[in-house]
Amino acid sequence: MTEKDQRISDKFRQKNWNEIKINDSWMIFKIMGEFVRGFEGMxxxxxxxxxxxxxxxxxxxxxxxxxxxxxxxxxQIGFGIITGGGPGIMEAANKGARRGGGQSIGLGIELPFESGNNEFIDKDLSHSFDYFFVRKVLLVKYAQGFVVLPGGFGTLDELFEAITLIQTDKIGRFPIVLVGRKYWGGLIDWFKDTLLQERKISEKDLKLFRVVDTSEEAVGHIKAFYDKYTVKQNF
Incomplete structure (x- = not known):
């Protein structure tokens, strides 16, 4: 059995009813601890x-x-940068924040196939979590905007979390920018041709985000939003 197979097997190991209840009870404290540590750090x-x-x-x-x-x-317009702390786009964003002299924050997730947070995060602002949902709360709570570049399931998860919270008035509106018209075009077409046509969303929901291609457009949209509205923390 490979190491990966062993991890999967361990996850599905049969537990008795009392063991499940005991583990669930202690898990509450671990979750609470991650939230407390995250709130204090942010x-x-x-x-x-x-x-x-x-x-x-x-x-x-x-x-x-x-x-x-x-x-x-x-x-350069007065905001720090928060990322998921990993490589790729996250690393690039933290690198840009450091180059610009802004706060560079990384909220990493403990995964067996990743080697920790990237090197461009401020040392005192580098955090790591076991639970995705704890990290997602922090990524929304302490953000005054989202910039979403091309990504996969995790990126989509974080994008739809923010759109849903704003759509349902659970948080106040903030700018959401999707970068890459060609990349996001198929998804936007599906919103319009399927979700909107079948009345699963409304026309105004399509205005909850802006699709751009350039850095100037992305930064300009955020600046224009806060030239009009007050910066405030979410929930």
């Missing part, structure tokens, strides 16, 4: 923008360079 931050995208993006890819440039531009 409470010192100024206004920030969370940036998302694929961990698989290579350093020589144009989206890596674009993420770095956007992050740099965002720091």
């Amino acid at each position: 409470s010192r931050l100024g206004p920030c923008v969370s940036m998302f995208g694929s961990a698989r993006t290579q350093v020589d890819h144009r989206y890596y360079a674009l993420a770095e440039e956007i992050a740099y531009g965002i720091t």
Whole structure:
């Protein structure tokens, strides 16, 4: 049995009813501890923008360079950068934040196939979590905007979390920027041709985000939003 097979087997190991109940009870304290540690670590931050995208993006890819440039531009209008702490787009965003002299925050997740947070995160702002949902709360709670570059399932999860919270008025509206018209075009078409046509969303829901291609457009949209509205923390 390979190491990967063993991990899967351990996850599905049969537990008796009492063992399940005991483990669930103690899990509450672990979850609470991660939230407390996260809230305390993030409470010192100024206004920030969370940036998302694929961990698989290579350093020589144009989206890596674009993420770095956007992050740099965002720091120049007074915001720090929060990422998931990993490689790819996240690394590029943290790199841009450091180059711009802004706060560079990384909220990593403990995974067997990743080697920890990237090197461009401020040492005192590098955090790691076991639970995805704890990290997602922090990525939203301490962000005054989202910039979403091309990514996979994790990126989509984080994007739809923010859109849903804003759509349902669980949090106040903040700017959500999707970078890459060609990349996101098929998804936007599906929103319009399927979700909207079948009345699963409304026309105004399509205005909850902006799709752009350039760093200037991304940074400009965030700046224009906060030229009009007050910066505030979410929930």
